[in-house]
Amino acid sequence: xxxxxxxxxxxxxxxxxxxxxxxxxxxxxxxxxxxxxxxxxxxxxxxxxxxxxxxxxxxxxxxxxxxxxxxxxxxxxxxxxxxxxxxxxxxxxxxxxxxxxxxxxxxxxxxxxxxxxxxxxxxxxxxxxxxxxxxxxxxxxxxxxxx
Numbered sequence: 001x002x003x004x005x006x007x008x009x010x011x012x013x014x015x016x017x018x019x020x021x022x023x024x025x026x027x028x029x030x031x032x033x034x035x036x037x038x039x040x041x042x043x044x045x046x047x048x049x050x051x052x053x054x055x056x057x058x059x060x061x062x063x064x065x066x067x068x069x070x071x072x073x074x075x076x077x078x079x080x081x082x083x084x085x086x087x088x089x090x091x092x093x094x095x096x097x098x099x100x101x102x103x104x105x106x107x108x109x110x111x112x113x114x115x116x117x118x119x120x121x122x123x124x125x126x127x128x129x130x131x132x133x134x135x136x137x138x139x140x141x142x143x144x145x146x147x
Contacts, residue, residue: 023135024101027108030135031126032096039074040094040114042082048075053129053136060142092116106130120145 034051037043048071056071088094093116100111112124127139 020103023103023108023130027101027103027110027128027135028098030128030137031098031110031112034137035112035124035126036094036096036114039078041088042078042085043088045075045079048078051135051137053131053138056136056138056140058140058142094121108135 030051033047035048038045038047038051052071054071058069058074060067060069095115097113097115098110099113100109102109106129108128108130110126110128112122112126113120114122114124122145123143125141126137128135129138130136
């Protein structure tokens with residue numbers, strides 16, 4: 001009986017870990033597609049709309065003042081950049097590292113480090129909720145790395 005209980009607990013722990021690994025993968029894919037590729041690398045508004053929740057707001061701190069930037073305004077600025085600047089070249093491509101993803105149920109936070117070449121541009125903290133079977137980015141704060 002004791003062995004059976006221990007075996008069941010072990011199996012449940014393995015299932016929980018594999019579920020978390022799958023969610024981590026989905027979170028990485030969502031951020032990569034919607035944020036890195038959609039916004040920074042201008043690879044399509046559809047990617048942005050798929051990964052960001054419509055109520056998303058980015059919070060920014062400048063000169064001690066906190067400002068909000070909704071996803072609709074961000075999409076407008078990406079559309080404008082796509083028209084004025086065209087596609088992102090290989091030299092301007094933004095890449096990401098994901099040093100932290102922490103999940104609690106249907107809520108998650110991810111630290112995302114953005115690079116152009118070997119130069120780090122930002123440290124972002126993305127907040128996500130799982131809506132149905134999909135992770136959606138609902139908010140973000142950031143730190144711009146000084147030149």
